[in-house]
Amino acid sequence: MISVLVLGSGTSSGVPVIACSCAICESSNQKNKRLRSSILITSNDPSNNTVPTSILIDSGPDFRTQALNFKIPRIDAVFYTHSHADHIFGLDDLRIYNFKQKSEIPIYGEPDTLSALKKCFSYCFKEDPNYEGGGIPNLTLNEIEPFKGLNISTLKITPLRVQHGRLPIVGFKINDFAYLTDCSFVPDETLTYLKDVKVLLISGLRHKEHKTHFTVTQAKEFALKNNIPQTYITHIAHDIEHENTDKELNEETNGKVRLAFDGLRLSV
8 A cells, every 4th residue: 555645736837826816826725725746655564664665756846845844754766757847846955855864866757857857957967066055966867668667665666658738758657546647648558557546646737628738627537438446636727726626526426536635645
């Protein structure tokens, strides 16, 4: 069994949106406040008395806030879905875990993603005698391929191909759980890996169609069509009010599809 913690359920702008005075951005409901999308996977093996393994998927610009909000004690590895800013720009804050754990942290991504990380955070990956400042993250780069799985402790992690508009990115299947963020199309080969998934976390940006993301309705229909027992929708824009939308989804799907929110915890 694994534990899934939704660190952030928001789209690239987060919610509230800067300088926006819409009803949702000004809402006092905490479930309408969404940091950029990221999740933490923690192993939960009762037969294993060692420290649980914690895997971060994406380190967006809100990672420091998320780590403080949810008191994340350690990070054993980071997996990246793609290199857009809202998924990578918290990478520098991983250095605190290097200091605390006294070890390097492996990061995993497709070659294009790792190449983008090396460009955006060049000081982390090459020695520069002129660089002065705070500590530098100690990270090791590991290439991944869609559908080629690997094991970290009790976690079996398989990258899954999805389309983010015209951009091919990856989601992940971890044991009986799957995470497909920034998704607008799911190819047939990926569908075969979802047949035994018990819980799916998938993006549903808003009600109006978008060229690089599922809408809430498209995400719901995808989950029902593929007989996913339980689905939560994430990567949500400020167009979506949590309570009403979640109630509608719950009633329409007999509880099979719900809205995610920051701080949602799942046992799978």
